[in-house]
Amino acid sequence: MPIDPSVAIGATTGTTTFSWAESDVLLYHLAIGAGSAPGDFVSPAALRLTLDGPALQVLPSFAVVAPTFHATDPPPLDLPGCEIDLAQVVHGSQSVRLAGPLPTHGTATLTTRITDVWDKGRAAVIWQEGTAVDADGAELWRARSSIFVRGEGGFGGDRGGSEPVVVPERAPDAEVVYAVTPQQALLYRLCGDRNPLHADPDFAKAAGFPAPILHGLCSYGIALRSLTDALLDGDASAVGGFTARFAGVVFPGETIGVRGWREDGRVVGSAHVVAPGSERDGAPVLADVVLETA
Numbered sequence: 001m002p003i004d005p006s007v008a009i010g011a012t013t014g015t016t017t018f019s020w021a022e023s024d025v026l027l028y029h030l031a032i033g034a035g036s037a038p039g040d041f042v043s044p045a046a047l048r049l050t051l052d053g054p055a056l057q058v059l060p061s062f063a064v065v066a067p068t069f070h071a072t073d074p075p076p077l078d079l080p081g082c083e084i085d086l087a088q089v090v091h092g093s094q095s096v097r098l099a100g101p102l103p104t105h106g107t108a109t110l111t112t113r114i115t116d117v118w119d120k121g122r123a124a125v126i127w128q129e130g131t132a133v134d135a136d137g138a139e140l141w142r143a144r145s146s147i148f149v150r151g152e153g154g155f156g157g158d159r160g161g162s163e164p165v166v167v168p169e170r171a172p173d174a175e176v177v178y179a180v181t182p183q184q185a186l187l188y189r190l191c192g193d194r195n196p197l198h199a200d201p202d203f204a205k206a207a208g209f210p211a212p213i214l215h216g217l218c219s220y221g222i223a224l225r226s227l228t229d230a231l232l233d234g235d236a237s238a239v240g241g242f243t244a245r246f247a248g249v250v251f252p253g254e255t256i257g258v259r260g261w262r263e264d265g266r267v268v269g270s271a272h273v274v275a276p277g278s279e280r281d282g283a284p285v286l287a288d289v290v291l292e293t294a
Helices: 022-031 044-050 062-068 184-191 201-206 216-231
Strands: 012-020 089-098 106-119 123-133 139-150 174-179 239-246 255-263 266-273 284-293
Touching: 012 062, 022 044, 022 062, 022 184, 022 216, 062 089, 062 106, 062 123, 062 139, 062 216, 089 216, 106 139, 174 216, 184 216, 216 239, 216 255, 216 266, 216 284, 255 284
Parallel strands: none
Antiparallel strands: 012 106, 089 139, 089 239, 106 123, 123 139, 174 255, 239 284, 255 266, 266 284
16 A cells, blocks of 8 residues: 555664755855845844854754755655655644754754654655754754655545644734745755646646646745744744644745734744735735744
């Protein structure tokens, strides 16, 4: 069978040791739109993400991509007990929780395992959790993610559950609009995700999309950067964790609207497509957004 939960759940999918440098951090920040607003090239607040030196900070979402940042091949899907097609896979959700502010350079070892496999009928959801530690074994961060595999459900497994994040009915405390550039996905893929779904028009059409789509993790980074700038004075070190569910796609050239509410000592939010007069206006991008403060 394509998915065998008895084999998959609990299996370790790999242990890897990797390093990153300031140049990787700078490229990542540029790929999620840092430094793109008018005046950012002379703004001390904006330069905290785009200029190497003692003031450089690292957005926590960088931890999600750091282990594969220098990968040049499409992401492998050799998961124990799971025979799946890359063209049928979309990112379902992502979270990262930090033990402390990320250093601008370093070396870490990441161990990842499959924690859950859910049977949604017409699709399967596979959850993985990775823990990164430094050379002394101290935890740096913990990342949890799910992938949604179309056409691979129906194997009789647990359907799983979810607890939606409800945003307040009042006006948001911050609302930020970001225009995704036409080359945004081509730039972001240099951060280690060479999935052809985000660059190859023929592959995208075979997967059921009219054109290549923006990486979900790029939207994830854009949302975190926007909320950090708007509600945490641009201080990346004030972020302790970030979670979001990928609720829809973004095409390069579209505009993303990010909303955030201060709620119970954290920030909850959402992201959507901004396209007045178009049927795409208001289309969801991210849901169940939670920014935990450090």
